[in-house]
Amino acid sequence: MKASIKWKEGMAFEGELDGHQIMIDADPQFGGKNLGPxxxxxxxxxxxxxxxxxxxSILAKMRxxxxxxSVETDGVIEKDFPKRIxxxxxxxxxxxxxxxxxxxxxxxELSANTYCGVSATLRPSVKLSSQIIINGQLVPD
Numbered sequence: 001m002k003a004s005i006k007w008k009e010g011m012a013f014e015g016e017l018d019g020h021q022i023m024i025d026a027d028p029q030f031g032g033k034n035l036g037p038x039x040x041x042x043x044x045x046x047x048x049x050x051x052x053x054x055x056x057s058i059l060a061k062m063r064x065x066x067x068x069x070s071v072e073t074d075g076v077i078e079k080d081f082p083k084r085i086x087x088x089x090x091x092x093x094x095x096x097x098x099x100x101x102x103x104x105x106x107x108x109e110l111s112a113n114t115y116c117g118v119s120a121t122l123r124p125s126v127k128l129s130s131q132i133i134i135n136g137q138l139v140p141d
Contacts, residue, residue, distance in 0.1 A: 001017075001018065002017075003015060003016065003017045004016050005024070008023070008035075009033075010026075010032060011025055011030065011031045011032040011033075012025040012026075012032065012035045012036065013025070022036065022037075022042075023035050023036030024036045024037060024039055024042070025037075025038070026038065040077065040085060043075075043085060043122075044073040044074075044075050044085075044088065045073070046118050047073050047088060047090065047116075047119065047122065048071040048072065048073045048090070049071075049118075050111075050116045050117060050118040050119065051090060051092075051111045051116045051118070051119060052069070052070075052071040054111035054115045054116050055071075055092065055104075055107045055108055055111050056069055058106075058107040058110055058111065058115075059104070059107050062103050062106075062107065064099065064100060064103050064104070064107075066094050066095065066096040066099065067096040068093075068094070068096070069092075069094055069095075071090060071091065071092055071093070072090075072091040072093065073088055073089070073090055073091070074088065074089045074091070075087070076088070084125075085122075085126050086126065086127065087126065087127040087128075087129070088122070088127070088128050088129075089129050089130070089131060090129070090130040091133060092104070092108055092130060092132050092133065093133045094132070094133070094134045094135070095135050095136075096134075096135070099134055099135075101132075104132060104134070105132070108130060108132065112128070112130070
């Protein structure tokens with residue numbers, strides 16, 4: 001895996017990852033022009049993508065059919081520099097009929113503890129927690 005960025009203007013950079021282009025930029029208050037997402041935000045997106053792919057793949061192998069599935073990540077950023085990500089809440093959002101909670105929990109746990117390399121990379125320094133929402137209802141812990 002290899003990534004690179006090339007400065008375009010101001011605080012905007014064009015990134016390339018595996019042949020795919022993405023523009024990143026800073027917030028206007030820090031000299032950017034909002035031409036793309038912020039790097040820390042891409043960390044949240046990477047985590048959502050990694051665990052989301054794991055969970056949907058594991059559930060397919062378990063023959064669990066979902067009507068829709070999404071992952072939202074909410075990050076808590078420290079106020080002082082380096083303004084690192086301190087905590088991330090991962091929300092797994094499912095819709096469907098007769099969704100087996102035990103299998104959903106198992107798929108999420110397998111992703112978090114075995115398969116998701118982004119989770120494994122972040123876990124030593126970032127508090128990760130999760131929520132499950134099924135058909136609009138938050139599942140209690």
